[in-house]
Amino acid sequence: MPREKIDLPYSVDYLSILDADGSVDKTLEPALPEDLLLRMHRVMLLNRRFDERMLHLQRQGRIGTFALTTGHEATFVGSVAALRSSDWLVPSYREAAAILWRGGSLENFLLYFGGYDEAGWVPEDVKNLPISIPVGSQTQHAVGLGWAIRSRGSDEVVMVYFGDGATSQGDFHEAMNFAGVYQTPVVFICQNNQWAISVPRSRQSHSRTLAQKALAYDIPGIQVDGNDVLAVHAAAVEAVERARTGGGPTLIECVTYRLSLHTTADDPKRYRDDAEVAIWMKRDPLPRFQNYLLAKGILTESKLAETEEAIKTEIQEAVDRAETRMKEPVDPLHMFEHMYAERTPALEEQRDELSRELAAGKGDLSHG
């Protein structure tokens, strides 16, 4: 009868293994194979250099708007590296690094952000969903995938990405609730980069952590240093393992920072202090991991220079291929493809109409 405290077995951990100064917690340091560590580093570096190049191309008007990813590399690579290729990746719009890890092509990124729908195509053997722009919405698909996986007795796992802002959407909470109720094999990766365009994390939610939102659904939640690729990876491995073995979903909040613009259409000078950015620059995940690998002798200065050079070439070749493609004439009728399994009579009619329009006045259709 009395009023008493309900004993709930909940708490939220914070995990950090390799800190910003480069010191490592030896008890937590994972014993990862060297080739895995090197691959993680290469994809992080590729992502960084590609982001820089895309920004440059966008500023020259050669591609359109895209979301920058500089600073998020540890969050994306650390987590995705815990997946098998048979698992599912459900991205938002910022996870270039995770998509690259899973075989995504640089050329397709360039073409997609160069305005070509064709580049949305996902190879048959890759279980990545296309990027999802409506914030938070993709969390629901992940849970449906997870339920379907269980219903077919498979041990695949789904990893879904979203930002701090997305945790304000009903979609996210509905997804977490279903995931809890149905114990679906889903790993929710909240990429908390401190900003949702101009709205800071502190004004997005009154909760002290985003990880604690899991507790309301009786799902394990953990907060990790999202700029520490070892910590992100350790948390992801644990969550993926739990999901794969029937232990249900996990929410991982990766505390990171958007070092660059929200998208190329954004001007952060309007809403955030350079001083704050400077603090986070010191926590940059890339040099931190690089120094760790150098200190361990896994990476050497000369190997690093070689990797930089190889990445430069890889990017240049992709840019060349994409630009060649973009110089070829565009087939406007392609817009009628992939609307349904079979084109409807109305679409056939409209397609013919556009063909006639093109024949009648090629090049002057745009209303400019």
Added chain:
Amino acid sequence: MAKMTMVQALNMALRQEMEKDDRVVVLGEDVGVNGGVFRVTEGLQQQFGDQRVLDTPLAESMIAGFSIGMALYGLRPICEMQFSGFSYYAIHQLEAHASRLRHRSQGRYSVPMVLRAPYGGGVRALEHHSESREALFAHIPGLKMVMPSGPRNARALLVAAIRDPDPVVFFEPKAVYRAFREEVPEEEEVLPLGRSQVVREGDDITLISYGAMMHPTLAAADELKEKDGVEAEVIDLLTVSPLDDSLFTQSVRKTGRAVLVHEAPRSFGPGAEVVARIVEKSFWSLEAPIRRVTGYDVIFPLFAREGDYLPGAARIARAAREALSA
């Protein structure tokens, strides 16, 4: 009179209404400190403070539902959807409640809110950032759906929308936001909702459009005059719902021919309603099939093809010539 872009004119409307009426509140994602991603709300939070201009968490359904609560209390919320492509989260609140509360409470409550959203193509944007889905809102009884075409009418219509006693969805053509400037008077100017305008007079054919598509439509009218000696009458609907059919049905009784232009997909688009009204009210004057120049029934293409998707002056002029030669 100052020459202004549509962004500046909308900003002026918001500022002046906020100065006149302290019940007017602006809310949405990034509308405060950042002044909105298109800067329509620029400077408002500095001037009126964060109790009048709210940077909300990211949740469109809640932004709409929250606005309904504010309006029920007697405030005049103006909420912004960052892009109309994200306003579908808000449709449930608009359909289930904003549009119905007056009726449900049999006149006791009303929901005088405005939901603003940039819409439309032509700005080389990402997926979900170019659509024109006004038909979804226009189909909901109890809502008004307004779509200005230039800086001056945008300002005057927004003022009317803010003062309207019922919920108004206000779609702003982002392709027009900074495309040109127009004289906009500093003094108050209000255009009543639910009234179309004849923006060019002519006897030969009636061209009907609204929003961003008014510009290629007017360019087509110029071309028809120059090259064909045809005098087109051009009508700007301004409000899609409730639809004012008085001017265009009357015009068609004079011209006997009509072309309807919108960038929304053709099937079940606002054009279908316009055509139905012409058939119902001006059938005996028709001399040719009515032509619709619209977006196609496809997912709005990424920008490599958006110029082929969007109706342009040449396409509109060709449709008009077909109607004229039928």
